[in-house]
Amino acid sequence: MARRRDGPLVLGGRPMSADVARDRVELRGLRVRGRHGVLAAERELGQVFVVDLVLELDTRAAAASDDVLDTVHYGEVAEEVTAVVAGEPVALLERLAQRVADVVLARERVLAVEVAVHKPAAPITVAFEDVVVRVRREAPPRGTPVVLALGSDLGDRAEVLRSAVAALARVPGLHLTRVSPVVESAPVRLPGTAAAEEADQQPFLNAVVVGTTTLAPHDLLAACLRVEAGHGRVRLERWGPRTLDVDVVDLGGTVARDDERLLLPHPRAHERPFVVVPWSLVDAGAVLAGPGGGPVGDLASSLTAADPDAVRVRADVDLPLPDVAAGGAA
Numbered sequence: 388m389a390r391r392r393d394g395p396l397v398l399g400g401r402p403m404s405a406d407v408a409r410d411r412v413e414l415r416g417l418r419v420r421g422r423h424g425v426l427a428a429e430r431e432l433g434q435v436f437v438v439d440l441v442l443e444l445d446t447r448a449a450a451a452s453d454d455v456l457d458t459v460h461y462g463e464v465a466e467e468v469t470a471v472v473a474g475e476p477v478a479l480l481e482r483l484a485q486r487v488a489d490v491v492l493a494r495e496r497v498l499a500v501e502v503a504v505h506k507p508a509a510p511i512t513v514a515f516e517d518v519v520v521r522v523r524r525e526a527p528p529r530g531t532p533v534v535l536a537l538g539s540d541l542g543d544r545a546e547v548l549r550s551a552v553a554a555l556a557r558v559p560g561l562h563l564t565r566v567s568p569v570v571e572s573a574p575v576r577l578p579g580t581a582a583a584e585e586a587d588q589q590p591f592l593n594a595v596v597v598g599t600t601t602l603a604p605h606d607l608l609a610a611c612l613r614v615e616a617g618h619g620r621v622r623l624e625r626w627g628p629r630t631l632d633v634d635v636v637d638l639g640g641t642v643a644r645d646d647e648r649l650l651l652p653h654p655r656a657h658e659r660p661f662v663v664v665p666w667s668l669v670d671a672g673a674v675l676a677g678p679g680g681g682p683v684g685d686l687a688s689s690l691t692a693a694d695p696d697a698v699r700v701r702a703d704v705d706l707p708l709p710d711v712a713a714g715g716a717a
């Protein structure tokens with residue numbers, strides 16, 4: 388695992404902390420005729436409902452790009468909410484407010500929404516100004532794309548990798564979607580290592596798994612370390628033989644260079660054919676962020692052109708993706 392200095396870890400270009408930007412986009416006074424209510428007359432005749440929305444989202448990308456694709460299109464939101472209010476009748480404002488919240492939260496950039504549904508013509512027999520149901524709902528956790536690199540050069544390497552993939556698939560909050568072909572590579576040794584010592588170490592089998600995670604970066608790192616430890620990994624020598632290595636290569640394009648525990652993307656990924664070659668085979672359109680990064684396919688081509696023998700695909704080694712429900716199991 389890559390670790391270094393003190394500093395905040397960022398995810399998606401912003402600090403991983405409670406200070407994530409929660410800007411507000413407000414849409415007020417949306418007037419829609421609907422047929423909601425407990426009374427039969429309300430269902431038959433209908434009445435005007437008024438909806439106010441407060442959307443919480445991070446608007447910094449849109450502020451920088453001036454592109455509507457980097458924010459939430461409030462015109463489209465208005466149309467979707469109008470369709471809900473004008474659509475299938477419900478008895479209670481509480482249910483209507485929840486339906487409105489659900490359609491707004493279906494938009495990926497919305498972190499939370501406050502919905503106020505007004506019923507100014509409610510059938511009340513005394514004087515009143517308005518009836519309002521106000522709810523606030525948070526978006527459910529959304530998975531961040533993740534790339535993990537696996538390697539083994541001790542014991543039954545293929546079986547270790549199979550077991551490691553199965554163990555990772557069981558991690559709660561980690562959902563694996565694809566496993567790369569297995570490649571074989573020479574061990575990476577510290578400069579000055581004797582040739583005889585290097586010859587005694589068998590080649591690595593390597594693979595890359597991709598998926599999504601709702602885990603915080605350090606929790607993901609801890610889960611990977613637990614999987615390593617569960618396969619007998621002992622850290623005695625840097626770049627020495629190991630039963631299993633699980634590296635966090637990329638996490639949603641995050642660039643973090645000042646965290647003492649985890650550097651993202653992996654600082655040497657761009658120079659390691661045993662990482663970028665299998666990654667390019669499982670995700671041809673992948674891009675490695677950060678210094679030295681770029682399209683993963685281009686990185687793989689450059690490294691293999693410089694050293695055609697750096698890795699070879701082991702088509703005889705099968706690494707299946709376990710059939711585990713999204714989010715892992717306990």
